Amino acid sequence: MTLAIVQSGVSRRAALGVMGVGALAWSAWPRRSRELAGVPRGRKVLHYWEKWTGAEGLALQGVIDAFNQSQEKLWVIRVPISDISSKAMVAVGGGDGPDVCGLFSYSVPLYAEAGAAMPLDSFPQEDWCGEAGYLPNVWKLLTHEGRPWAGVNTCYTLGLYVNRTHMREAGLGGTDADVPPRTIGELDAAAEKLTRTDSSGAIARAGFLPNLPLWWPYSWGVLFDGRLYDRATNTAMADDPGNIRAMEWIATFPKRFGREAAGAFAQTFSRSTHSPQDPFISGRASMIVQGPWLANFIRLHNPSLDYAVAPVPLADGLAEPSLPRGLVEADVIIIPSGCKDPEASWEFVRFMQRRTTQEQLALAHCKSSPMAEVSAEFAGAHPSRYVGVFDAIARSPRSDSLPPTRVWPQYADMLGGAFDTVWRGGDPASALRDVQVRAQRLIDQATELRGRRRAGNGKGDA
Amino acid sequence: MSIARRRAIVPWLWVAPWLLGFVLFMLIPSMMSLYYSFTDYSLLEPPVGIGLANFAELWRDPLFWKVIRNTLAYASVSVLVGTVLALLVAVLLESHVKGRGAGGVARAIIFLPTLVPLVAAALAWAFMYNPEAGLFNRVLGVMGLPRINWLGDARWAMPSLIIMGFWNIGTAMVVYSAALRDVPRSLYEAADLDGVSRLGRLWHVSIPAISPAILFNVMISIIWSLQVFGAPQIMTEGGPDHSTYVYQLYIYESAFRYGRMGYASAMAWIQLLATLGIAGLTLALSRRLVYYRGAV
Numbered sequence: 025m026t027l028a029i030v031q032s033g034v035s036r037r038a039a040l041g042v043m044g045v046g047a048l049a050w051s052a053w054p055r056r057s058r059e060l061a062g063v064p065r066g067r068k069v070l071h072y073w074e075k076w077t078g079a080e081g082l083a084l085q086g087v088i089d090a091f092n093q094s095q096e097k098l099w100v101i102r103v104p105i106s107d108i109s110s111k112a113m114v115a116v117g118g119g120d121g122p123d124v125c126g127l128f129s130y131s132v133p134l135y136a137e138a139g140a141a142m143p144l145d146s147f148p149q150e151d152w153c154g155e156a157g158y159l160p161n162v163w164k165l166l167t168h169e170g171r172p173w174a175g176v177n178t179c180y181t182l183g184l185y186v187n188r189t190h191m192r193e194a195g196l197g198g199t200d201a202d203v204p205p206r207t208i209g210e211l212d213a214a215a216e217k218l219t220r221t222d223s224s225g226a227i228a229r230a231g232f233l234p235n236l237p238l239w240w241p242y243s244w245g246v247l248f249d250g251r252l253y254d255r256a257t258n259t260a261m262a263d264d265p266g267n268i269r270a271m272e273w274i275a276t277f278p279k280r281f282g283r284e285a286a287g288a289f290a291q292t293f294s295r296s297t298h299s300p301q302d303p304f305i306s307g308r309a310s311m312i313v314q315g316p317w318l319a320n321f322i323r324l325h326n327p328s329l330d331y332a333v334a335p336v337p338l339a340d341g342l343a344e345p346s347l348p349r350g351l352v353e354a355d356v357i358i359i360p361s362g363c364k365d366p367e368a369s370w371e372f373v374r375f376m377q378r379r380t381t382q383e384q385l386a387l388a389h390c391k392s393s394p395m396a397e398v399s400a401e402f403a404g405a406h407p408s409r410y411v412g413v414f415d416a417i418a419r420s421p422r423s424d425s426l427p428p429t430r431v432w433p434q435y436a437d438m439l440g441g442a443f444d445t446v447w448r449g450g451d452p453a454s455a456l457r458d459v460q461v462r463a464q465r466l467i468d469q470a471t472e473l474r475g476r477r478r479a480g481n482g483k484g485d486a
Numbered sequence: 487m488s489i490a491r492r493r494a495i496v497p498w499l500w501v502a503p504w505l506l507g508f509v510l511f512m513l514i515p516s517m518m519s520l521y522y523s524f525t526d527y528s529l530l531e532p533p534v535g536i537g538l539a540n541f542a543e544l545w546r547d548p549l550f551w552k553v554i555r556n557t558l559a560y561a562s563v564s565v566l567v568g569t570v571l572a573l574l575v576a577v578l579l580e581s582h583v584k585g586r587g588a589g590g591v592a593r594a595i596i597f598l599p600t601l602v603p604l605v606a607a608a609l610a611w612a613f614m615y616n617p618e619a620g621l622f623n624r625v626l627g628v629m630g631l632p633r634i635n636w637l638g639d640a641r642w643a644m645p646s647l648i649i650m651g652f653w654n655i656g657t658a659m660v661v662y663s664a665a666l667r668d669v670p671r672s673l674y675e676a677a678d679l680d681g682v683s684r685l686g687r688l689w690h691v692s693i694p695a696i697s698p699a700i701l702f703n704v705m706i707s708i709i710w711s712l713q714v715f716g717a718p719q720i721m722t723e724g725g726p727d728h729s730t731y732v733y734q735l736y737i738y739e740s741a742f743r744y745g746r747m748g749y750a751s752a753m754a755w756i757q758l759l760a761t762l763g764i765a766g767l768t769l770a771l772s773r774r775l776v777y778y779r780g781a782v
Contacts, residue, residue, distance in 0.1 A: 110742035117529030134745055138530035226618075226633065284635060287726070288617040291638030295612065430528075434744045444727035448640060473526045473534055 067099035074126035075108040083388030121360035129165035129354040134430040136168035141358040144172040147370040161352040174356035179394035181350040181417040190310040204334040218310040227289040232311040241443035244270040253427030260463040263456040271452030300325040319408035320390040333410035350417040431466040523752040528745035540752035557733040561711035572655040576662035597656035608720040640729035665699035697776040
């Protein structure tokens with residue numbers, strides 16, 4: 025190449041110059057990025073970060089497509105993001121956040137207190153349902169200190185899935201195997217009867233284990249009338265008597281089924297949740313506490329599985345069939361502060377808050393609707409015949425939502441640590457008292473620092 | 487421009503890209519992190535100065551001491567056993583696998599795992615550690631031994647991660663192999679004349695002769711093992727019962743899960759100083775143990 029250039033009489037400097045100019049021209053040539061290739065001319069583009077991928081992501085894309093076709097000003101591009109809480113924190117904090125961001129409801133207090141999300145009541149309110157449109161337990165998750173900071177993007181509670189074939193085989197439920205355990209006592213008795221061990225003492229089939237999966241270690245207290253947080257006094261309630269009773273109940277499992285056997289069984293399935301090897305879907309666990317979406321995975325991997333879903337049993341004396349109890353959680357959608365066109369973002373968020381949109385998304389995700397009113401078509405078209413169970417828990421005035429404190433992720437992890445400690449033989453009361461002290465210290469610290477920020481002591485440079 | 491002036495400037499121009507990168511991506515962030523360690527900073531709101539409160543809280547934080555214990559346990563065992571293992575493999579290969587072909591193949595096989603991305607390796611190992619379907623428990627079963635809950639039992643989880651770490655001894659083994667080949671033959675001949683046994687040759691000739699390479703590998707291993715993060719994060723998420731919760735994992739979760747960048751920065755600076763201290767101590771101790779050829 026060089027030889028050819030020299031032979032043709034073109035100097036090296038001239039050749040480099042031509043190449044440099046060519047590169048500059050190429051880089052400066054106006055063109056659209058691949059991402060924008062499908063965007064109609066004249067539309068303002070909004071980037072929407074959301075955690076869902078796979079079938080759940082495709083369902084969301086369907087909703088986004090409907091929005092893009094519903095008007096001619098905006099075009100929303102879905103950006104699937106893993107570990108979205110961390111990445112959104114970095115991006116929004118760095119001033120380069122998306123136009124709209126999907127988060128978990130536990131992020132709302134932090135974003136609200138930091139002013140990192142825009143309050144929804146600061147936008148034009150027409151064509152938005154407001155408080156009246158949402159379930160009260162869901163509205164609590166969207167608001168912080170009286171102001172709405174997020175829209176909902178489906179909600180969920182937990183239910184007890186029961187393998188009806190196993191129940192029948194064990195002679196449980198009498199002639200009606202559709203009656204799963206209603207109280208903790210009944211659950212324990214059923215778990216004993218349904219559990220099978222092999223000759224080595226290993227669990228071949230689990231009746232019920234609370235560490236399968238260990239995703240919601242903080243959720244057991246509510247079954248014993250325990251509370252995690254007092255909103256009025258901004259106080260952690262980790263060592264609430266109900267929570268201690270729940271942990272004492274947890275402590276019975278390693279004793280009844282063997283610490284090592286139960287631990288090994290849960291570990292075996294730690295990476296197979298929602299897959300064909302999922303312990304419940306594959307028939308290796310007779311009862312499991314899971315979210316409404318499990319019905320979708322059962323349809324996909326084992327459609328012939330004969331199962332029923334019921335509210336998670338409550339401690340003896342607390343059960344009241346018409347008023348189930350549980351913890352409500354939600355996926356939320358926020359408008360980050362500093363986004364380039366808040367009004368445009370609001371238009372999309374408002375679309376997402378329509379009852380029809382949330383129903384479309386809830387149908388695809390196999391969840392109950394987060395909205396106060398539900399259309400007749402929703403119940404009729406829902407792929408899970410047990411959606412009413414989750415809906416009743418989400419609507420129940422006896423249900424609670426996650427503690428509205430910015431330190432909840434750390435508080436939740438501490439409760440997970442307490443679960444581990446108790447599972448290994450630690451004392452439930454002292455494990456929870458330890459969490460109480462540490463969590464309250466964090467809450468007090470956060471309150472004090474917020475006060476200082478508000479007083480203007482912390483304007484950027486300490 | 488004079489030649490002398492140009493000579494003074496040109497070297498700086500050559501190192502300018504690195505220097506710029508170092509200042510922008512290392513020096514400035516490090517200094518900012520030092521500043522944040524004295525603040526409460528969530529990334530989403532301005533930092534608030536809190537003096538030494540982060541350090542005081544760390545002192546009281548039981549999890550902080552737990553991660554220190556876990557990290558030191560991981561580092562000490564993995565450095566010690568990893569070094570011995572890599573050295574042993576290198577010695578065996580150099581002394582027993584004759585011929586360039588067979589030796590090369592053996593070295594390539596041992597080195598190959600280091601090319602596997604950590605995430606893929608960690609997932610594969612997690613599957614091998616599965617209590618029911620995993621390879622290790624199958625082997626134990628064939629031998630008539632009881633199953634072990636490798637990653638789910640607090641007693642076994644950390645040893646399991648350490649064992650997995652030995653998957654990567656290939657890099658150290660290659661360094662030792664190269665160093666062993668560089669040992670002057672005359673030293674071995676002299677040892678033979680003195681009637682030194684094979685073990686004696688290893689202990690009195692090979693190891694002293696390759697001690698600079700050992701020091702290099704030990705230093706690198708110490709630094710890397712104190713920063714262990716990927717395997718515990720992917721395989722155990724720090725559990726069970728925080729038995730594999732290591733220092734870097736706590737820093738990461740404090741910063742990006744709990745939104746406590748100031749607290750995480752304080753931890754990071756403590757780690758930097760501790761690592762420098764341990765590395766300095768290792769260097770100081772090595773003065774009497776490492777022999778540099780040609781040094782008096």
